[in-house]
Amino acid sequence: MTRNKTYNRKKILIIFTVVILVLLLLAGRLVYLMVFCSEYYGKKAEDLHERERDIKAARGKIIDATGTVLATNRTVCTISVIHSQVKEPEKVIEVLTKELGMEEETVRKRVEKVSSIERVKSNVDKETGDKIRNYKLGGVKVDEDYKRYYPYDTLASKVLGFTGGDNQGIIGLEVIYEDYLKGENGKILTLTDARGVEIENAGERRREPVDGNNLHISLDYNIQLYCEQAAKKVMEAKSADSVSVIVMNPQNGEIMAMVNVPEFNLNDPFTLVNTPGKQEETVETAASEEENKQDLLNQMWRNQCINDTYEPGSVFKIITAASAFEEGVVALEDNFFCPGYKMVEDRRIHCHKRTGHGAETFTQGIMNSCNPVFIELGMRLGTDNFYKYFNQFGLLERTGIDLPGEAMTIMHNKKNVGPVELATVSFGQSFQITPIQLATTVSSLVNGGNRVTPHFGVSVKNDQGELVETLQYEVKEGIVSSDTSQVLRSVLEQVVSEGSGKRAKIDGFSIGGKTATSQTLPRSANKYISSFLGFAPAENPQVLALTIINNPQGIYYGGTIAAPVVQEIFSNILPYLGIEKKTEEQ
Numbered sequence: 001m002t003r004n005k006t007y008n009r010k011k012i013l014i015i016f017t018v019v020i021l022v023l024l025l026l027a028g029r030l031v032y033l034m035v036f037c038s039e040y041y042g043k044k045a046e047d048l049h050e051r052e053r054d055i056k057a058a059r060g061k062i063i064d065a066t067g068t069v070l071a072t073n074r075t076v077c078t079i080s081v082i083h084s085q086v087k088e089p090e091k092v093i094e095v096l097t098k099e100l101g102m103e104e105e106t107v108r109k110r111v112e113k114v115s116s117i118e119r120v121k122s123n124v125d126k127e128t129g130d131k132i133r134n135y136k137l138g139g140v141k142v143d144e145d146y147k148r149y150y151p152y153d154t155l156a157s158k159v160l161g162f163t164g165g166d167n168q169g170i171i172g173l174e175v176i177y178e179d180y181l182k183g184e185n186g187k188i189l190t191l192t193d194a195r196g197v198e199i200e201n202a203g204e205r206r207r208e209p210v211d212g213n214n215l216h217i218s219l220d221y222n223i224q225l226y227c228e229q230a231a232k233k234v235m236e237a238k239s240a241d242s243v244s245v246i247v248m249n250p251q252n253g254e255i256m257a258m259v260n261v262p263e264f265n266l267n268d269p270f271t272l273v274n275t276p277g278k279q280e281e282t283v284e285t286a287a288s289e290e291e292n293k294q295d296l297l298n299q300m301w302r303n304q305c306i307n308d309t310y311e312p313g314s315v316f317k318i319i320t321a322a323s324a325f326e327e328g329v330v331a332l333e334d335n336f337f338c339p340g341y342k343m344v345e346d347r348r349i350h351c352h353k354r355t356g357h358g359a360e361t362f363t364q365g366i367m368n369s370c371n372p373v374f375i376e377l378g379m380r381l382g383t384d385n386f387y388k389y390f391n392q393f394g395l396l397e398r399t400g401i402d403l404p405g406e407a408m409t410i411m412h413n414k415k416n417v418g419p420v421e422l423a424t425v426s427f428g429q430s431f432q433i434t435p436i437q438l439a440t441t442v443s444s445l446v447n448g449g450n451r452v453t454p455h456f457g458v459s460v461k462n463d464q465g466e467l468v469e470t471l472q473y474e475v476k477e478g479i480v481s482s483d484t485s486q487v488l489r490s491v492l493e494q495v496v497s498e499g500s501g502k503r504a505k506i507d508g509f510s511i512g513g514k515t516a517t518s519q520t521l522p523r524s525a526n527k528y529i530s531s532f533l534g535f536a537p538a539e540n541p542q543v544l545a546l547t548i549i550n551n552p553q554g555i556y557y558g559g560t561i562a563a564p565v566v567q568e569i570f571s572n573i574l575p576y577l578g579i580e581k582k583t584e585e586q
Contacts, residue, residue, distance in 0.1 A: 019130030021483040050401050056145045057183030059167055060212030062160060062174075064499060065256070068221040070268075071160055071174070075127025078122045081111050086139030092531055096120055099132050101124060107415060122165065122278050148174075148230070150266035152249075156224050157263040158405065159456065160301040173215065176402050180460045182470075183212035191409055198355040213468050217456040223247055226572040229259040231547075235261055238552035244304045244435055247569065250443030250535060250544040253452030253473060255401075256573075260304045306406045309432035310548070313518030313558070314369045315533045316428030316438070318488065321366060322445045323389035329380040332491065334356070334362045336559035342372035344423045366491050367499025369559075371427045378426030383417045386425065393479055394451050395433070399440045400474065401454045409433045429518060439546045442533055444514065446492070446541050448485050453475035462517050493538035503563040504534050508570055513540035513566065517560035520551070527551045532562035536570060542579060545569055 062071035064564030079100065086092055086278040093111050097104045100121050110120045122145065124132075133142040148163040161172020168182065169175035185208035205340040231243040244469045264273045272293065303309065324330040340356035341348050351357065351371040357364070365373030378386065388398050390411065398406045410432040412421050424430035436454055444451040453473035460468040492512035495501045520527045530549040547565045555561060 014323075020160055034544070049326050054143075055186035055188060055206070055209045056167065057161070057185050057209035058146050058211040059148060059183060059212045060181040060460075061465075062181075062212055063216050064224075065218055065220045066198075066214075066222065067152060070217075070219070070221070071157065071545065072149050072151065074149040075126045075192075076122070076145050076147040077124040077126060077132075078143045078145050079120045079124055079129065079132060080117050080141045080143065081120060082117050082139045082141065083112070083114050084139070086111060086137075092137050092140055094413040095132065095135050095137060099128055100124065103168065118142070153219075153265050153267055154263040155221070155228070156219060156258065157266050157269075158260045158301065158305075159219065159258050160266060162266050163271045172303070172403060173217065175404055177215050177457060177460075180215055181212045184210040197503045202295045211463060212458045215457060216459045216461060218249075218256060218531055219258070220256045222576060223573050224257040224259065226576075227259045227545075227569055228261060228263070230260045230565050230568045231261045234549060234552075234561065238549060238554065238556075238561060239443055240549050240553070241551040242304060243550070243565075244546075244548045245565070245569070246305055246435055246439045246546045247573070248439060248454060248544055250356075250447045250452070250574050253440070253443070253454045253475075254458070255454055255456050255503050256543070258303070260302075263477040268329075269298060273300055303403060304548075304550075306401055306403050307317065307434075309407050309434050310529055311429050311431070311518040311520070312433050312438050312514030313529070313531065314426040315442070315516040315531055315546075316433075317366065317369065317374050317426075317515045318442050318445065318492065318533075319393065319395070319437060320374050320381075320426050321491070322393070322484055322488055323381055323386060324377045324485055325386050326480055327381055330362055332361065332363045332487070336360055336362065336365055336370070336373045336376060338365075338368075338370050338372045342375045342423070343374065344419050345493050347420050347423075349412055349423055363491055367495050367496055369495075369500045374427045375423040378422045379419070383414060383422055386417075386422065387414050393444065394476065395437065395439050395441055399434075399454050401436055401440075402457050406436070408436050409437060417556055428516065435546055435548055437543060439533065442535075442546075443541075445480055445546050446485055446489050446544075448482050449478050451479045454457070470586040489538050489541070492535075496534065496538075500559045501532065501534070501563050503559060504532060504567045505571070506567060506574070509536055509570070509574055509579070511536045511570065512541070512581065513563070515557070515563055517556060517558045528556040529547055530556050530560075530562045532558050532566050534563075534566040534570065536574060537579060543570075543573065543577060 025377065058073050061069050064070050078158050079096065081092065087158065089111055090430060092110050093104065096102065097107045102121065103557060107120065110118050123365050130144045132140065146167060148167060150160065159172055161174035162170055163174055164170050168327055169178045187207045227245045228245060231245050234240065235243045243261050245257060246255065247257040248255045262273050265271065337359050338351055338357040340354045343351045349371065352369065357370050358367050360368060362373065395409055396411060421430060440452065440454045452475055457471040462468055469549050489512055493510055494512045494513060496504050496511045500515045504511055504513050511534055513532060516531045518529045520529060528551065530548060533546045535544040546565045549562055552561055
């Protein structure tokens with residue numbers, strides 16, 4: 001009996017000790033939560049009783065060289081419902097269906113969905129948003145937002161780019177300069193009770209948004225417009241697939257215009273643009289199939305000037321000539337003979353003039369755009385020297401332009417270059433290059449020898465016009481000697497004044513340039529690319545233009561159809577840029 005009592009006492013003592021320990025642990029935990037975690041759990045409790053809504057920041061504008069706004073914002077509204085606060089669901093459904101032009105079933109699903117806040121529709125015009133606000137419907141929230149707006153619709157569409165539903169840049173300058181343009185959203189915090197209903201007269205806390213900065217660019221609205229008009233004109237006249245134009249300042253790399261017609265509507269970027277001929281049927285047929293439509297949209301958004309490569313043809317002879325002058329393997333008075341072709345190993349490579357140019361100096365060879373002359377230059381240079389100058393001129397690297405998706409030059413691996421490959425490269429065939437790379441390299445060769453970085457961005461300013469940042473770009477000096485640059489300018493001026501580029505000539509202005517006609521792959525398709533690169537004034541270039549016409553119908557020679565496009569552009573923009581005509585005395 002005594003033994004049982006002793007056992008029971010021990011048992012009670014153990015239970016009592018356990019209970020005391022548990023109570024001590026609970027008390028310790030309570031002290032820990034109340035003292036050491038009070039701030040954390042106070043914040044959690046506050047969060048449970050607060051509802052958060054964004055106040056969208058205004059995206060910065062994109063402003064051209066003349067001060068013209070090319071991208072701005074329009075006020076729109078986002079319509080949302082808070083389920084716990086909707087007092088008359090049928091009336092809410094009726095009003096939103098009517099004012100938003102939506103299906104009743106869709107509106108009903110969103111109004112009846114049990115959630116803290118449900119978006120019914122975004123990007124609603126402000127007038128409609130104000131109408132809905134005036135109904136004063138319980139649980140319906142109308143928040144003002146911004147939608148990107150492009151005042152000129154299609155102008156420079158593949159340069160500017162556009163934004164998505166979240167107002168974030170998707171392509172073009174909009175995505176490259178996202179961090180400068182986007183701004184910082186604000187917040188509205190409102191207090192709610194345990195059921196999630198906003199407490200009347202409890203006020204609200206706001207964190208004001210910070211608007212994005214404005215991007216000032218070198219693109220000039222007027223020059224862009226001139227170029228687009230000229231590009232559309234030749235595209236229609238020649239039933240071409242597309243036309244690209246680049247206009248830039250060869251001294252500093254600032255791009256004044258970049259055209260890729262057909263352009264698309266920036267305010268409606270998901271609607272396919274029909275292109276001439278057979279492509280129109282392809283677009284219409286594939287538009288019904290979502291996966292094909294996306295492929296076509298991606299194709300429509302491509303900036304051919306930087307995303308696509310092509311065989312440059314005879315414009316590349318400028319680069320071959322520069323290499324030969326630098327290496328000292330040719331002089332202007334050197335004599336050549338063109339029978340209409342040149343044999344390279346067992347291959348007969350023709351000149352564009354099948355009957356031949358006969359005896360000619362090197363100057364005449366450039367003026368005539370004679371393939372055998374440049375094949376000879378390639379042989380004199382040799383593969384090692386050719387590739388040395390490719391690297392020296394920056395041809396085997398990206399230009400660094402401030403647009404996304406720049407393609408690389410597609411060049412033969414040096415070890416695989418034999419006499420035939422060397423011959424074809426020397427006059428601009430059997431490899432591919434981007435238009436922007438070609439324009440940039442030639443700019444650097446004729447500006448005195450400084451490799452510039454092509455760019456649009458000039459500066460970033462706030463909405464009060466205060467400078468935030470001046471954008472800087474790399475310049476590599478001395479990629480060719482000033483003597484070589486001067487000789488190139490002189491001989492290319494003769495190409496326009498007396499040679500194959502005569503259709504780019506404008507009385508009173510000294511213009512240098514080079515024509516090109518190249519064939520696309522496969523050669524059996526008989527499709528051509530016509531192009532012309534020109535610059536002015538020839539003795540001190542201030543503007544350079546490259547025009548590329550893809551698959552023109554009928555006559556396709558660059559000197560015949562591309563040179564007049566640059567002539568038309570220069571006729572408009574040289575006086576506009578303040579480049580004066582020469583008088584006879586000059």
